[in-house]
Amino acid sequence: MDIVSLLKAIILGLVEGLTEFAPVSSTGHMIIVDDMWLQSNEFLGKYVANTFKIVIQLGSILAVVVVFKDRFIDLLGLGRLNKKSTTAPSQNRLKLTQVIVGLIPAGVLGLLFDDYIDEHLFSLETVLISLVLGAIFMIIADVFGPKQPKTETVDQITYKQALSVGLIQCLSLWPGFSRSGATISGGVLLGMNHRTASDFTFIMAVPIMAGASGLSLLKNLEYFTLDALPFFIVGFISAFVFALVSIRFFLKLINKIKLIPFAIYRIVLVVVIWVVYF
Template identity: 80%
Template sequence: MDFIELLKAIILGLVEGLTEYAPVSSTGHMIIVDDMWLQSNEFLGKYTANTFKIVIQLGSILAAVFVFKDRFIELLGLNRLRKRAGQTGNSKHLKLTHVIVGLIPAGVMGLLFDDYIDEHLFTTKTVIIGLLIGAIFMIIADIFRSKKPQVETVDQISYKQALTVGLIQCLSLWPGFSRSGATISGGVLTGMSHRAASDFTFIMAVPIMAGASGLSLIKNWEYFTMDSLPFFIAGFISAFVFALISIRFFLKLINKIKLVPFAIYRIVLVGVIYFLYF
């Protein structure tokens, strides 16, 4: 594993980390950066390259766990241990059941159609369609959003809103649509502020992404080789660091800039992919 290949791992981790939680589709960016430029398939092999992409996604998941660690401690009831140790916890109202309700629809759909999606929908054309339709959906969400959101923080989310966001999340099973783009837009349409919808989206992302990535990693474990281990480690660390930066930066800005700028960027990205491919 030479320096150039390690540099490619770092670049792919950067792309994954910066785009996984922004509503711009990490899949679309991977197609542009890897398939068109870095071409990890050539020196890793197709299946090892796919396994690598799963590993760097786990780096992004770890970043979300780190940012929302206090939330997860509260949701899992571990705050009781902290209080016993003399630490004080904040009074929070978001419950683990809210997260579960939001996860069920996409989780069921994903299990039912996972093989079909992998075999038929991971193409450049389908990603372009997902990017474009997702961008339109985000613009619609910003146009029809409540000017005075009823839900300013994630603690005020109702079970009905959690379920609605979960149902809308099913749209993100189409590659390129973007899970965060779908769920943040869905949250905004149900009366959440952009920040509340983003917080709920990122909290839900951890279990659903960890589950999907974990299953994929088990399926592809035979392609995890010691020769490629430095490549995997470099990509994982890169994805973690840049996802950490991306999440914090995004959460500070989202209430100010809303979704339209990201939608415009996606439409430009569609033009770039179409021009380069077709």
């Protein structure tokens, strides 16, 4: 791998890290940066490029684990081993079963319709449509969500809210809709404040994304070559670092700026892609 290729790995990792968990759709950004500019398919080959995108997604997932490490330790029942844990007492905390309840709807539909989604919903036109529809949903959440949310921390989330957010997460199976855009908006409409909805979104993202990425990586192990290994490593580190920064920055701001600025950005993104492509 030459320096130019490694620089492209850094750029793609940056795009993945900055956009995977913000409600702006990493799919839409990958279309602009990779498909329209860097074109990793050409210098890596289609299958190696696809494997690389799985690897950098795992870098982003690791960043979430680091940010919420105390929470995951508590969810797994290991809180006593972590004296510095800042999560709530065991009798009043988010439970692993609540997270599982939130994961079930999208997990089941994803398994049932995975091939259909890959075949029919990954075109540029369908992604642009979902970007716009996702933006509209985010605006609706900010406009019509409760002005004084009752659920102020993830430890106050009910099973009903967890299941409802899980059902809304199914919208994100449409590439471009954005998992975080759908679930944060859904959480806000269900009475959570924006930070709580974001925390729950990120916590749910780890098992479902790790599972999906892990299965995809197993299917593509033959393309995990020594020649491409430096490219994979650099991209993974880049995605991890930039995701770590973006997640912490996003969580500090989300209660203040809410979702409408991201919705406007998504609409502008659609206009840019449309102009460049058409």
